[in-house]
Amino acid sequence: MTKPYVFITRKLPDTAIASLTKYAEVKMWPYEDVPVEREFLLSEAKKADAMITMLSDRVDREVMQAGTSLKVVANLAVGFDNIDIASATENGIAVCNTPDVLTDTTADLTFALLLAAARRVVEAAEFVKAGEWKSWSPLLLAGTDVHHKTIGIVGMGKIGQAVAKRAAGFDMNILYHNRSRNEQAEKELGAIYCTFAELLQKSDFVVCLTPLTSETRHLFNRSAFQMMKQSAIFVNAARGAVVDEEALYEALVNGDIAGAGLDVFTREPIDASHPLLKLKNVVALPHIGSASVETRLKMMELCCENVIAVLNGDTPKTLVNKEWMLKKRNV
Known part of the structure; x- marks a missing residue:
């Protein structure tokens, strides 16, 4: 059986995504400090079952519509103003964030x-x-x-x-x-x-x-x-x-x-x-509110847990667009 495909828009430590790599084929943008290029993001969205994104990524309607197999976008942040929530819900895509741990x-x-x-x-x-x-x-x-x-x-x-x-x-x-x-x-x-x-x-x-x-x-x-x-x-x-x-x-x-x-x-x-x-x-300061090693690792791990839950047909821990659940039930 083919593993689901997950794209991560920044390079994260292998230890933080260990649970995800056991479950899915994972590809990461190879740079930690350079944002993913727009065209690269769109091309990966076309292939991905799930994406882990950063607050600096613009995950808009174009990305949602490109992601014909996309089931979940897990944002490595408590905020999600970089994501078109309405478009995600419309396209049956769960959006998750990382509250509480930070x-x-x-x-x-x-x-x-x-x-x-x-x-x-x-x-x-x-x-x-x-x-x-x-x-x-x-x-x-x-x-x-x-x-x-x-x-x-x-x-x-x-x-x-x-x-x-x-x-x-x-x-x-x-x-x-x-x-x-x-x-x-x-x-x-x-x-x-x-x-x-x-x-x-x-x-x-x-x-x-x-x-x-x-x-x-x-x-x-x-x-x-x-x-x-x-x-x-x-x-x-x-x-x-x-x-x-x-x-x-x-x-x-x-x-x-x-x-x-x-x-x-x-x-x-x-x-x-x-x-x-x-x-x-x-x-x-350079937007380092949650930037302790311990907390950032917890955020990464929570993203992985949310992705695995959705791909398994379960409810993620920190779902942003609650309407997605209603749409899922009605499918």
Whole structure:
């Protein structure tokens, strides 16, 4: 009996996909740091029973329609805004993601970004390495305290709640804004629900963890930044397009806010000439929210488990398009 064919759009460690290679014929794009070429992706989609994709891959209607044998796309990310979900469902293709396994790791990075921006950690490290540290002075690279300040979390999902838990350890006041109330966060962490405008006006640190949707695109625009405290620091560990980057740059330059910590950008990888990267009060990271060895391996393994489940006719652990199940039952 012929094994199913699986294409993976980046080179992953053999140990992480061991369960999959026992079950299927697996082909990987041979590069770890170079995105799969579009034409190559389309040609593989025509042959594949399943694909494991990266957040940087555009898995649109053209890919879905090319994949006449395609049964599942497992995205190595919790987000899936790179995938045409409606087209996948229409073509009977399951879409899976990797939530939960990266929650604490992403929360760690988010809070590290907040601390780095507040205490000017990156700027201070570069100051020492450049040989500029000549003497001690009372306000040398003085930042702002984090403890006992107010954090405003926009997007109180699992990662938002994990960030709130870390903020509680710093005796911070926790505000949040979400599509719906998170009673668990309110009860366990003392988080207070408020409107988006109230959160912006009251928070010393505004942390964006909301998914990218048509409603949240450019949620953080010129008006939003002007509502924030001039001493506030903005942190984005969600998706770049939730922020109007031109408006953020203007807010930082004009002193509408004090600083920013960014792990995501509208276009990734961000060009080194981008204006935001020229500002000393910006800490910029290359989208490494979930990038610990342990967590990335767990994400890869979860992708493999989801692929094997679908190809075996079972329900995957982390199905995104629930409508696929209904369509499957009606076939």
